[in-house]
Amino acid sequence: MFENLQEKLQRAFKNLRGQGTVSEENISEALREIRLALLESDVNLNVTKDLIEHIREKALGQQVATALSPTEQVIKIIHGELVELLGRDTARFKFASQPPSVILMAGLQGSGKTTTTGKLAQWLKKGGHRPMLVSVDVYRPAAREQLAVVAKSIGTQLYTGNVGADEAGTPLVLRLAKEAKRDAANFGCDILLVDTAGRLGIDEELMGEMSELKKLLNPSEILFVADAMTGQDAVNSAKAFHDRLGITGVVLTKMDGDARGGAALSIRQVTGAPVKFIGTGEKPDAFEPFHPDRIVSRIMGMGDIATLLERAEEKLDRGKAEAFAKKALAGDGFSLEDFRDQLRQIKKLGSMQSILKMLPSVGPFQGLQQAAGQVDESQFTRVEAIINSMTAKERLNHEIISGSRRKRIAAGSGTSVQEVNNLLRQYAQMRKMFKGMGAGGGKMQRRLMSQMGSMGRFGR
Template sequence: MFENLTERLSASLAGVTGRAKLTEDNIKDTLREVRMALLEADVALPVVKTFVDQVRDRAVGQEVSRSLSPGQVFVKIIKTELEAVMGQAEGLNLAVSPPAVILMAGLQGAGKTTSVAKLAKTLRERQKKKVMVVSADVYRPAAIKQLETLATEVDVTFFPSDLSQKPVAIVEAAMREAKNRFMDVLIIDTAGRLHVDADMMDEIKAVHAAAKPAETLFVVDAMTGQDAANTAQAFNEALPLTGVILTKVDGDARGGAALSVRHITGKPIKFLGVGEKTDALEPFHPDRVASRILGMGDVLSLIEQAEQKLDKDKAEKLAKKLKKGKGFDLEDFRDQLQQMRGMGGLGSLMDKLPMMGKINPAQMETAQTQAEKQFKQMEAIINSMTPAERRNPDIISGSRKRRIAAGSGSQIQDIGRVIKQHKQMQKMMKKVSGKGGMAKLMRGMGGMGGGGGGGMLPPGGGMGGMPRF
């Protein structure tokens, strides 16, 4: 979402980062560029004005002039003010007598029903809550069935409702059932509505009064830009919102919504929807988002993502196998590829790595697409091998390569490339499992970018001097 903003801000700040001294003139020029970058990202004008004024006040003061590296301090000020604009990270407040009710509101098509399922899964898996979901959307025929299907997928309790019922009656019945079944949380999905539709707004007010929710979350599409903040504000005037879920953050939104919502509504963004899958929901951390915008990466989120999605049993099994001196075979290699794809693929990982903002977005997107395509092909090739071939690739002769190529829809040279990449990974794993393994691994990372497509990125896929994986 922040690619264009990152690129523009990086270019704007490049002129001051290395300066030994900052003057009011060069600060003024840089802030003009920053202002344009924010406006192009569809950040609301009042937010831009406040942000630029705050940065200017701090930058021309003693904080910068007395620093040994004023350019770096200036970037730090930009980061701090970006965090201030987006507010502090705030989780859900569910410290009420169970069941804690969460009411979801928003426009039609914003992704409320999917967000209900994502939130239910997050609460069940990360906070070990017993969750029930219910649909009070009696206007969209498929809404109730959609939520039932998603509830089954994320393994939470679904309370049935039908189009003949009134939304308030549905909510009251669901609350009784949730209490009887000792549920920790009840999440209510409501119909999409426009804030100018008086009847629909009266209905959701009645639902809110009946539910007395601990959290009232406004679900809004990030691609609507600064208008997302204005719509949230209109809803906030009718309902006492407690927070916002920003959806479709993985799309080509320009970032204006994330930077505008808190300032305009006074309500925090609590979650980001970062994909279509039910596990694609991230808590909103302003400091991490600010780092990502400035091309500093988001390593903490990457670590959390790895902890949640990597298969710990497989990792421990592999570690024990390596410790016993047994080799890293092609089945292990396939597992590593599958786990990387499970974390959202190379694009999701690279988005959180430092310095990625300095790489041309079009070049990065091309490399990511090529890499994802190559990963799928590699997996298909390994799947086309026999168990004996996966355990011992040295037995793969020319005739076997032809059979594997035919079975995986690839070329014979692709089989050789996978075997070569596996051998490189095998060497790295030996270094990791030996004494001083991590230090040896880091020294060996440069070798993964060997010629002839030896790295994990496609041939020619190295970007801006970045080592291949």
Template sequence: MFENLTEKLQRAFKHLRGQGVLTEENIGEALREIRVALLEADVNLNVVKDLIEHIRAKAVGTEVMTALSPTEQVIKIVHDELLELLGKDTARFKFASRPPTVILMAGLQGSGKTTTSGKLAVWLKKGGHRPMLVSVDVYRPAAREQLKVVAKSTETRIYEGDTKGEAAGTALVERLAKEAKREAMIMGCDTLIVDTAGRLGIDEELMQEMERLKKLLDPQEILFVADSMTGQDAVNSAQDFHRRLSITGVVLTKMDGDARGGAALSIRHVTGQPIKFIGMGEKPDAFEPFHPDRITSRILGHGDMATLLEKAEGALDRKKSEEFAKKALLGDGFTLEDFRDQLKQIKKLGSMESILKMLPSVGPFAGLQQASKSVDEKQFVRLEAIINSMTKQERIKADMINGSRRKRIAAGAGVDVQDVNALLRQYSQMSKMFKQFGKGGMAKQMMRGGMSGMMGGRQKFGR
């Protein structure tokens, strides 16, 4: 979502290349471009003014560090100011000293509260917690049924309660909330996530009901769920909710979409409360804590390798990866079945575009993010279909695949024979590369003793 902002900031930094000293004159044009980039990203006007003045004050007249060029110096200043704006540290989640911890989900209608409640439950379960969900939205048709569907898909306990014969209103909302908290204690659930009603706009009735719920439940967290696609509207709504409820944090949804990023860069400065989580897709696990340092790195085009490594660690099968490494590096029978397994592993990480977006967009990685847009994701499906169309014997011994077999495989996979030929060429090239690597002895050395073994070997040869 920060692609346009990143590109324009990189352009602004180019104006400082070749400068020996940072002065008011040579930094002025760069600051103007930074200002325009931030405003076009829908960052709050007051936030932009403060940010630009802070950058100017720190940059003008500053002696350039011997280890840094003027461009690098300004990038460092912008990095530090963005980090200050977003919050230096990842916000901690508050838990009650005596369970259950109550989490009140607030926000406007359509912001994604119900889906986010389910995602939060999944995140809590990963951390060893036992969450329970309850919907107190008795006004919107099928709202409670929607949370029930979310609870089932995430395998989370839900308190439904009996609402038949009782008029929708604050009295019913309070009864459901009290019963759910009592049920959570009885069932041994240590967290209760309360999905509240939203409105199309801020109104007094909504705020009064939220205030009564806050007093009744004494929640440890009041999370304002905001749709990042709405930009400054999300920021203004968060400010209004905070004024009445003293929210403890913000969840930004649809951060994987085409939002310009203004809400993320403005909301903490305006409300004084941290962004605690971000939603990065539709799936229940597309939800992660908000790391200011990682987001700052993405904005400046430095990528987000930490998140990529975390995703890999959570999604990939370590045992299969190790088995593949042994086969490949030792030249010990790398087959088309192994190739197919690795394709499946890569698909678990998400789309190629989402993976490449986490790599830096500057230096040796420049252009990869742009190239990711032209990657045909269906190609992975075709490759897997071709391999699945082979017999087990053919997958293990690719040399036996002659012309007639290639025609049969192509027909079975619904592709052209040329596609089968291209896959087999690719596989052959990879096999040769792995065998050459293995013949050199380096792979075996690495498998036995790692880098220390390699260094020891060098010392022996040097004697």
């Protein structure tokens, strides 16, 4: 999501290298490139101006540590200013003293509000909460049915209500919301997520309805769901909602697409409301809290190891991982069956591209992150298909796989003999490498990095 900005910032830093001091001349040249990078990433113009001026003042001021090189000085300053821009701390959720806590989901039509409502419910369930969903969008065809499908897919309570009967003097939207809150309390649900109606644009009818819902439900949170692909339009819409409703946070969706990241960098400064979550894919678990320091680390090319470790902690089987490590480092090595199981474990973390992009783009990981875009994800499926086509004996002892067996495996997996040969060759290399690591062989880090870099080329 920030690849373009990251690349341009790295170029600006490179131009500073070799300079003995930070002067007005060399900092001005770097800041011109940084300013251009921010604007091309769709960061708000006023936000960009303020950020550049703050960086200039600090780079030429007394706060700079004289022991650092010019590049290190500027990187340190930019890192601090970006964290300040996004909000130094991860935004916290507020809950009502008397359940259910109400979370009002606001946003324009097409921003992904209904899907995001389901993702947030899934995230809350992981935290031990008992959410209930309700849609008060009685205007868009099949809007309520869409939320029902989402609720079923994640196994969450849904209040449907009766849209046919009408209570005298009470608009249908308000009646549904009121009944859902009462139902949530009766069923012991501690959170009610209200999926509201959207419009193609902001109008008085929409804002009036949202104001009435706010008055009726007294929500703990009003989250504005914005499509990151729309850039500054998302920022402007968030500001309009904040001015009228006082939103407590923003959720940016479609951050895995071609979003240039400008909305994420602008929205807090323009609206005063923090970004609380980002949507990073289609699946219910493609949703994560917005950690400003981690996002800035990604932008600066420092990676996001903390998020990667959290994801691994949540999705991987620790026992299997430890058993594999022991086998791999032992003299006998590991079998193709073990290797297949580890591939399945890795796939739980997401695509190999997303994993590699969380690694730093500098130091020993530089080649891996740069190669992220070249990884062919389909190769991992083919590798698994090849191993699945083997017999149990072949998976446990690859040395018995003769030429005729390789032809049979290739036919059974829909691949070629050459692809089977490539897999077996690289598997043998990995066994040898791990065995050497277990024996305390030298230069293992470089060999490990090289082997990881070739993972995307299995079967080629």
